[in-house]
Amino acid sequence: MNDSSVTLDSADAPAIAVNEPIISIDDLSFSYDLGKTNTLRNISLEIPAGKVTAFIGPSGCGKSTLLRCLNRMNDLVDTAKVTTGKISILGQDINAPDVEAIELRKHIGMVFQKYNPFPKSIYENVAYGLRVQGINSKSVLDQAVEESLQKSALWSEVKDRLNTSALGLSGGQQQRLCIARTIAVKPQIVLMDEPCSALDPIATARIEELIAELQQDFTIVIVTHNMQQATRVSDRTAFFYLGELIEYDETSTIFGNPKVKQTEDYVSGRFG
Amino acid sequence: MAKHFQRQGRRILGLDKQSWIKGFFGGNAGISIVVLFLICFFLMLEAFRFFPSHHEGLQVYRKSGQEYVGHLMEQADGYQEFVSFTNQAYFAEYDARYTKERGIKDSWDALLGEIEDEGEDLAEVLEDARDEEDEAAIAEAEGAYRTFLKDLTASVSRQSIDSFGRLEGHDDTWEKLLLAAQTYDPVEEETPDFVAEAIQVQKEGMHSFTEAKGEIAAAGTELKDLRSKLVAITAKIAEDAEAGQSARARKEALLAGATKMEGEDKAAALEEAEKIVIQDEFPFGERVQPLEEAKEAHRQAVAKMRTKLAVGIAKLPAQLESDKAAQLIAQIKNGQERFLDNVDRSLEKAQDWEFDKDVGFFESVAKFFFGRDWITNSSWTNVYGLLPLLTGSVVISCIALFFAVPLSIGAAIYVNRLATLREQNLIKPSIEMIQAIPSIVLGFFGIMVLGQHLQDWSQAAWVPEFLQIKDRLNAFNAGLLLALMAVPTIFTLCEDALNNVPRAYTEASLALGASKLQTVTRVIVPTAISGILAAVLLGLGRVIGETMVVLLVAGNRISMPDWGQGLGLMMQPTHTMTGIIAQEMPEVGEGTLHYRALFLVGLVLFSISLSINITAQRIIKRLGNV
Ligand SMILES: Nc1ncnc2c1ncn2[C@@H]1O[C@H](COP(=O)(O)OP(=O)(O)O)[C@@H](O)[C@H]1O
Ligand SMILES: [Mg+2]
Numbered sequence: 001m002n003d004s005s006v007t008l009d010s011a012d013a014p015a016i017a018v019n020e021p022i023i024s025i026d027d028l029s030f031s032y033d034l035g036k037t038n039t040l041r042n043i044s045l046e047i048p049a050g051k052v053t054a055f056i057g058p059s060g061c062g063k064s065t066l067l068r069c070l071n072r073m074n075d076l077v078d079t080a081k082v083t084t085g086k087i088s089i090l091g092q093d094i095n096a097p098d099v100e101a102i103e104l105r106k107h108i109g110m111v112f113q114k115y116n117p118f119p120k121s122i123y124e125n126v127a128y129g130l131r132v133q134g135i136n137s138k139s140v141l142d143q144a145v146e147e148s149l150q151k152s153a154l155w156s157e158v159k160d161r162l163n164t165s166a167l168g169l170s171g172g173q174q175q176r177l178c179i180a181r182t183i184a185v186k187p188q189i190v191l192m193d194e195p196c197s198a199l200d201p202i203a204t205a206r207i208e209e210l211i212a213e214l215q216q217d218f219t220i221v222i223v224t225h226n227m228q229q230a231t232r233v234s235d236r237t238a239f240f241y242l243g244e245l246i247e248y249d250e251t252s253t254i255f256g257n258p259k260v261k262q263t264e265d266y267v268s269g270r271f272g
Numbered sequence: 273m274a275k276h277f278q279r280q281g282r283r284i285l286g287l288d289k290q291s292w293i294k295g296f297f298g299g300n301a302g303i304s305i306v307v308l309f310l311i312c313f314f315l316m317l318e319a320f321r322f323f324p325s326h327h328e329g330l331q332v333y334r335k336s337g338q339e340y341v342g343h344l345m346e347q348a349d350g351y352q353e354f355v356s357f358t359n360q361a362y363f364a365e366y367d368a369r370y371t372k373e374r375g376i377k378d379s380w381d382a383l384l385g386e387i388e389d390e391g392e393d394l395a396e397v398l399e400d401a402r403d404e405e406d407e408a409a410i411a412e413a414e415g416a417y418r419t420f421l422k423d424l425t426a427s428v429s430r431q432s433i434d435s436f437g438r439l440e441g442h443d444d445t446w447e448k449l450l451l452a453a454q455t456y457d458p459v460e461e462e463t464p465d466f467v468a469e470a471i472q473v474q475k476e477g478m479h480s481f482t483e484a485k486g487e488i489a490a491a492g493t494e495l496k497d498l499r500s501k502l503v504a505i506t507a508k509i510a511e512d513a514e515a516g517q518s519a520r521a522r523k524e525a526l527l528a529g530a531t532k533m534e535g536e537d538k539a540a541a542l543e544e545a546e547k548i549v550i551q552d553e554f555p556f557g558e559r560v561q562p563l564e565e566a567k568e569a570h571r572q573a574v575a576k577m578r579t580k581l582a583v584g585i586a587k588l589p590a591q592l593e594s595d596k597a598a599q600l601i602a603q604i605k606n607g608q609e610r611f612l613d614n615v616d617r618s619l620e621k622a623q624d625w626e627f628d629k630d631v632g633f634f635e636s637v638a639k640f641f642f643g644r645d646w647i648t649n650s651s652w653t654n655v656y657g658l659l660p661l662l663t664g665s666v667v668i669s670c671i672a673l674f675f676a677v678p679l680s681i682g683a684a685i686y687v688n689r690l691a692t693l694r695e696q697n698l699i700k701p702s703i704e705m706i707q708a709i710p711s712i713v714l715g716f717f718g719i720m721v722l723g724q725h726l727q728d729w730s731q732a733a734w735v736p737e738f739l740q741i742k743d744r745l746n747a748f749n750a751g752l753l754l755a756l757m758a759v760p761t762i763f764t765l766c767e768d769a770l771n772n773v774p775r776a777y778t779e780a781s782l783a784l785g786a787s788k789l790q791t792v793t794r795v796i797v798p799t800a801i802s803g804i805l806a807a808v809l810l811g812l813g814r815v816i817g818e819t820m821v822v823l824l825v826a827g828n829r830i831s832m833p834d835w836g837q838g839l840g841l842m843m844q845p846t847h848t849m850t851g852i853i854a855q856e857m858p859e860v861g862e863g864t865l866h867y868r869a870l871f872l873v874g875l876v877l878f879s880i881s882l883s884i885n886i887t888a889q890r891i892i893k894r895l896g897n898v
Contacts, residue, residue, distance in 0.1 A: 128794070
């Protein structure tokens, strides 16, 4: 692997140089009710590869919605619809008719707000994504499980009890297990929706450390409502308000020298 | 002090309104619990009283020698089966081989019957004329008789003479018969040559079979004679013993009644009471003496039956024209060894019989739980064995679950995870609606519609022989209907269980690139598995306790399933624990052994349902802490 580009293991994935846009969102509007009202309005932004991008904004502004557009999780809502614009990931329009959401999600992992490991063993949790792809070879799985747990800094804590239930772990450990599970399928992009909001400060700190490490291998998009967290972990930050993108820039600019008044009010804690 | 915070309102019987309301609702709950306990208590009281009476009954069965004769009957019945199989085979073969010859003989006999009936008077005139040797009269009588025969043969219906149609396709033979009939002489009574020949051919052709048949039929004569003799003796002993047991009670009742009477009535009652002799011990030993003496004769009869049966069977022809006969004879030959083994075992048991050996109490209990017969209202002896009813219930429940479980779980998965909202709103109420069908209506449907259709379908060419339905009412039919009844229960509970699987699992699975189906089979079902299991168990509880449908549709034949049929046993009629109670309870006398036996069956049923429910409850409770 080359440090200046994010080559990813998936066979069909083109290598994209760090800082080149891996996700391009162009004039996206999105509706939960077949277009009657738009939850997201005319959003355009480009997310660079190999970096951590943070979405911030007051509750209900559509951060999660946008994130879930990226791996088409919104398909689960029957009345959800992209009303205008398009999203390209690795150059491919992900809402094109011949794109299969299942295939897409193999390249774009997701970590949820509330940690949600399956009620299975630790090992099976990590192996799940590979198993559904039909990989059942023990040696391949063993290796992938160990590697993913190493990368998510969980290996030393669980290596002696891989076959015990994942639900016996602490909250922070469970969330790291969810991260391990996500990276086991070697996605190019990892989406994180407020991954620390259900955790205590110490567990939060560990996840943040982890994000810094994962940045070397993955492009990360993280939703957070915690401003300090955004400054600590992200390279770039997008600020949303009422379904619109207000400002998008280097994190240091957003927090140090925002161009829009609303952004300044928000980051300085005057509303939200 | 001012009156603050005082209770408002009137008190009734020292209790205020709140207490009364509380008491009302508490009372309702209390009544339910009390009723439940009363039912349990009553059920157990009656059921457990079965065992001492049953033990006593078995004791008398042994002491009176009925047990001994029971063994003998078993042997004789087994033997009788060979006789009846042989007869069936004989006639099947006969028919197959000599259709035409039988047709000739039978038609000739039928024709003669007609001729003799109708021409009786004319025949007499002819005979008289011949006796008197009056040439003119003879000629006239013969002429008249010829005319009669001509008319008769012209008008006779071929269908009523050759009623089995054995001469179909042999029109010339038929003509020949009619011709022969036209020259029949009622005085000479000669059989035409070709008829005699046909008879001869049959006789010779069937000769060896006839011989074998005779041998087999004669093999058990002694055994059967002995059987009827001993049956009469022991039945009388049992009856007398029974009477002896109730004599004391009868006498006491008469004496007690007499004290309240006057004059003649009183004298009559006292006299009657006097006549009743109370024996302290019924003299079984003395009475069963004839049985002890018959033991030797029994051994000999069995030995003779064994050898003659073997000889007869060996003589059965090997080359057969009728498939049916061949099949029957194969069955006879295959069954022979097992039968003889059984006879040996049964004979041994019979010879070991001693009238004064006690029946162990445990043995009598085991006879109920493991007994393979349930025979009531028998002139010989009643037998209460649970197994045929239990297996009937189990077989039907298995069939029901076999169909209901995949159906309901599949429907639940579909509705819960895959269906659109509109489909959900259609499917869920429809399935729940099934519950609203009264079981009597389902039973009616099973008898009138399903039974007939199933039977018709089972005759299709691709259905293997053993699955073909012979009786319209059978376990399979009942099982299908019960499956329908179990579907709403299992479906609803399954759906609940699936609903309890957090959405987060689905999202996580989909986000990892799993398909909807993979998500269902790898995450949702495994997570909900205990709930699904509980649903299945509660469905089983529903099925095993169902009465009306099985009573109407299962065919109500009390017998152990024929395991040799494999899956074909599903197609046999059967009886169930619930069905037997519903069927027999209305007509048994209170307090009789039969009555208590039914209660005991009820108790067994109750225990089964209870354990199923408790297990399900446990599983559901465990579900709480996945
Ligand atoms: N599944 C859904 N169906 C309909 N509306 C939704 C759904 N999810 C979110 N919304 C609405 O979309 C808006 C944006 O929500 P969300 O993206 O969750 O905000 P955020 O994550 O920024 O707090 C909210 O008004 C919310 O009520
Ligand atoms: Mg959110």
